Amino acid sequence: MLGIETSCDETAAAVVAGDGTILSSVVLSQLDDHAPYGGVVPEIAARAHLHHLDGLVRRALDQSGVGLDGLDGVAATAGPGLIGGVMVGVMTAKAICAVRGLPFIAVNHLEGHALTARLTDGVAFPYLLLLVSGGHCQLLAVEGVGRYRRLGTTIDDAVGEAFDKSAKLLGLGYPGGPLMEKAAQAARDPGRFDLPVPMKGRPDCDFSFSGLKTAVRRHAETLGGAPAPEDVADLAAAFHRAVGDSLVDRCGRAIGRFRALHPDGRALVVAGGVAANRYLRARLSALAADTGLDFVAPPLGLCTDNAAMIAWAGVERLRLGLTDPLDFAPRPRWPLDPTAAKAPFAGAKA
Template identity: 60%
Template sequence: MALSHTHPGAQEAQPVTVLGLESSCDDSAAAIVRLNPDGSTQVLAERVINQNSDHAPFGGVVPEIAARSHAERMDHLAREVLEEAGLGFDALDAIAATAGPGLIGGVMAALMTAKGLALGSGKPLIAVNHLEGHALSPRLVEPLPFPWLLLLVSGGHTQLLSVEGVGHMTRLGSTIDDAAGEAFDKSAKVLGLGFPGGPALEKLAAQATDPSRFPLPRMLAHDKSCNFSFAGLKTAVKRSFDALDAPADADRADLAASAQAAIAAHLAERTGRALDLYAEQNPQGRVLVAAGGVAANRAVREALVKEAEARGFRTLFPPLKYCTDNAAMIALAGAERLRLGITDDLTVPARARWPLDSGAASDDPLLGSGKKGPKA
C-alpha cells in the first residue's frame, strides 16, 4: 500500500489552495478551497452534479451507472472550477481527491483524475478519507478549534466520533446494521415515494395529523452503548404499512411522521449518551457537529439541539450544501493535511472501506469484516 509522507514545518505561515474532487457515491463534485493561516477558509469555486434522475427508476443508487457517470464528468468539473476561480495549476498547492470509503468504481473516478492532474502538473497528491471530509466540514463555516463531537449521519454512515485533530478521531458509537439514511430511504420506498427518499418522506411527514399514531419500536432499548440500529425499524414500517387496508394519503403521512420521529429519537438518545461520555474527557470542547445528508432533516436537528442544549453544548450544522456530499470538504481536508506536511504517493489505492478510527474498527468491527478489512 502507498504511504503518506509528512514534511515537517510545511505551509503553516501562508495560504494553502487546493483543488478537491469527490465521487464516492452518486454526486460528482469539484471545488477549490483556500485555507488561510488564521484557519479561515474561502471556497473559490465549486460544482456538484447529482445523478438522481439516473437512479430514480431503480429506487436507489446503481453502482455501475454511478461509476460511468463520474468517469464522464470528473475532468470537465475540474476544468470548470479552475475557470470559475480564474486560476491555473500554477496557483494550486495540491490536488486532493476522495480515496474512500464508498462505491469503489465511483471512488476510482475522482482518485484517478486527481492522479493524472497531479502527475501532469507536478503538484502533490492528497488522498482524503471521505468521512474525514465530513468531520472537518464545519471548518468551512468557521475556524472551529479542536476538539468537537461529531454525529456523522448519512445514507451510508451513522457514527459518533470525537474529532481531536486532522487524522485523529475516536469512535464512540456506530450503527450495527443499517445507516439512518437507509432507514429514511427504505421507509420512503415502502410508502411509494420517489428517490432520494429522505426529503420525500420529510415532506410527507409534514402533512401528518397524528404523528404518534403508529407505535414503532424503540431500537436497542436495553443496550447501554452509543451504537445505533435501524434494521428493525425498516421492518416495522413495512409491517405497519402492509397492515393497512387500502391506505389513504392521511395514513401514509401519519406513518411517514411516525418513522421520522422514531429515527430522530434514536439518533438523539444515542447522541445524548455520547455527549455525556465526551464531556467527561473534553470539558472545554462543548460543540456538537452534525454532518451528512440526514443532518438536513428538521426533526433530526430539533431532537439533537434539545439533547445538546440540555448538556450545555452548542450545536453546529454545516450549511445544507456541505452536509451532503461535496468537494469543498475534500479540498479543505486536503489543505489541512498539506498544511501539516502530509501528502501521498501516486500509487495510493482506492478503498471501498476506510474507517476513521482504525483501532476501533479492528477491535470491534460491529458490521463484521471481510477480505478488505472491517466494514465500519
C-alpha cells in the first residue's frame, strides 16, 4: 500500500506491506518555511506539498523496492486538515489509481493516528485512545476500523495548540511542543509557578486548555519582555505538570466509561504529535499501570504526521473491502464519530 500524507505541514509518502512491515517512509518537514510566522500558513503549505510530493512518492517507491507494479492500492489523507494541502495529496493518489487501475482509499487523518498502535504493536480491538495533536484532543473508544465512539473532546483549544501558543508567549519559537519540553528539562524549581489544572474533577471526559494558556500569559507578563532562561524553564515545567495532571484526570475518568462499555478492553493508547512528549508518556504509562491497562504509544517517529500510518489505515480498510470512488471529495472537517454531539464552543475541533 502506498500512503500519502499532506494534511498540514509535513509532506510524506510511504509504502507498507500487508504484514505491517514499513518498506519505506519519507517525510519532508516544512518547519523552516513556517517558523518565521509562528505557525502554519495554509497557502505556503499547499504550495510546498505541490512542489515536493511527486518526488517524495518516487523516493518512497524506489526505497521500498516495490514500484508501481507491486502496489495493491493507494491511500491518501482525505481530511481533516488544511484543505489546499489535502487536495494535493488526494489528487495525486487519484491520478496514480486512475492510470494504474488501483483501488483508491480515502483515509481520515485521525484514523491514521488511531490505528498506528495496531501497526506497531498489534493492539486488538477494542481499546481506549487518547488522540492528542496540534489541532485535536479527544478520547475515543476504538471498536474497529471505521468504528469510533467519542467519550470526550476539547471545548476550546487542543493541547498541541496550547503548547505552541505558550511557547510563543515565552519567546521559544515554533513548533512549541519540542521547545517547551526541552526548556522544562532545565527547570530548577518546577513548583515555582502555580498553574490551574483544566477540568480536573469534572464528571465528563472533556478537555479545556484556554484557561491554562491565559495563566501562562499572565505569568509571562510578570517576568517582563525578555524573561531569563531559568524563569522560562520553571514556567515550562509548571505548564507540563498542569497538562499532565489534566490528561491523567480526564483519562482516568474515561477509563471508567470505557470499561463499562468494553469490559474486555485491555489497552490505553496515546497517539498524535503530542504523544511524542516523554513527560506526558511517562504520566500516562503510570496511569495505565495503576488501572491495570497495557500502555501503548507509537515510536516517536510515528507520533507526528507521517504516511506510514496512512498506508496502514489503507491496508486495514482494503482488507475489509472499504475503497472509495475517484470522485470522493476531500474534507476540511471529518469527525471520527459523526454521531457525537458537537463540542460546546465554535473553537472546538472535530
